[in-house]
Amino acid sequence: MRVVIARCSVDYGGRLTAHLPMATRLLMVKADGSVLVHSDGGSYKPLNWMTPPCSLVELDPTDDERTEGVDKVWFVQHAKSEDNLRVRLYEVLHDTSHDLGIDPGLRKDGVEAQLQELLAQHITTLGDGYTLIRREYMTAIGPVDIMCRNADGATVAVEIKRRGDIDGVEQLTRYLELLNRDPVLAPVEGVFAAQLIKPQARTLAQDRGIRCVTLDYDALRGIDDADSRLF
CATH class of the missing domain: 2.70.180.20 (Protein Yojf; Chain: A;)
Known part of the structure; x- marks a missing residue:
């Protein structure tokens, strides 16, 4: 340069x-x-x-x-x-x-792939008794980020975003419509998980029976305990 x-x-x-x-x-x-x-x-x-x-x-x-x-x-x-x-x-x-050499590129912290991996490792973040089925559960219209079971044994499909907006809710809705046609999996519940969920997306998700979960990236990494905070 x-x-x-x-x-x-x-x-x-x-x-x-x-x-x-x-x-x-x-x-x-x-x-x-x-x-x-x-x-x-x-x-x-x-x-x-x-x-x-x-x-x-x-x-x-x-x-x-x-x-x-x-x-x-x-x-x-x-x-x-x-x-x-x-x-x-x-x-x-x-x-x-100056010869700067080959740049390794930007490595973003907290991207969706990392959130998916961390949530899979700490699947009980979604609730007590949750167990992981698999990450990247393939369907005919694309992969579901996480498939798991809740404490009652029901199948749960989880869509993960850094910032949750209406498009993410629509995406999860399409997955749920397809998955619930499978008698082996049905009934399948939906969880929309993100670091930040926009109010419009939360309203739409709740209207469709989808539970919203706000993810704390630092807590998932184990470097911040939300229960130990004073505020």
Whole structure:
């Protein structure tokens, strides 16, 4: 990655046009060819950018640009469109390159797969006497996250989400309609489990006889005991 801090102006041309007047900005040129122009505000979003496939060439300024004080020009051309980026550098304050190597990618904590695994390990979170049948119980319309039995021996289908919304309730409803056609499994109850369940989803689930359970990720991991809290 090349990181440049410079006083510059930027013009975007092609299907649309945009102009950034001269100011001190951060320019980033990534190994995939992308070029990003950042200010010191605006959080993570760049002011302007060019995504790959594109190419960057450094040009000498025109006579008019040189008269204005331009030292060098970056011209970035997209390979599959007419879009281009022209960065006029008036003064380079910092210019360095670093090989960051291969990034292993973001590993999210508390994703649905982890919640499913933890809930399967601590299935009695759903209630005393619950026992696990299996995770990823396959049906003709997709896998049910967890199939288990309650203390009375009835089959229970569990749909797990990080954030529970109406779509998740509808998904579980389809599973229940299919599973209850199987005389070996029926009657099958439904549990909608999530770290956060939206009020509309809770109302719809309750209207359809589906029980809602709010999951405490830290408690499932054993690093927070909800019963020991003062508040």
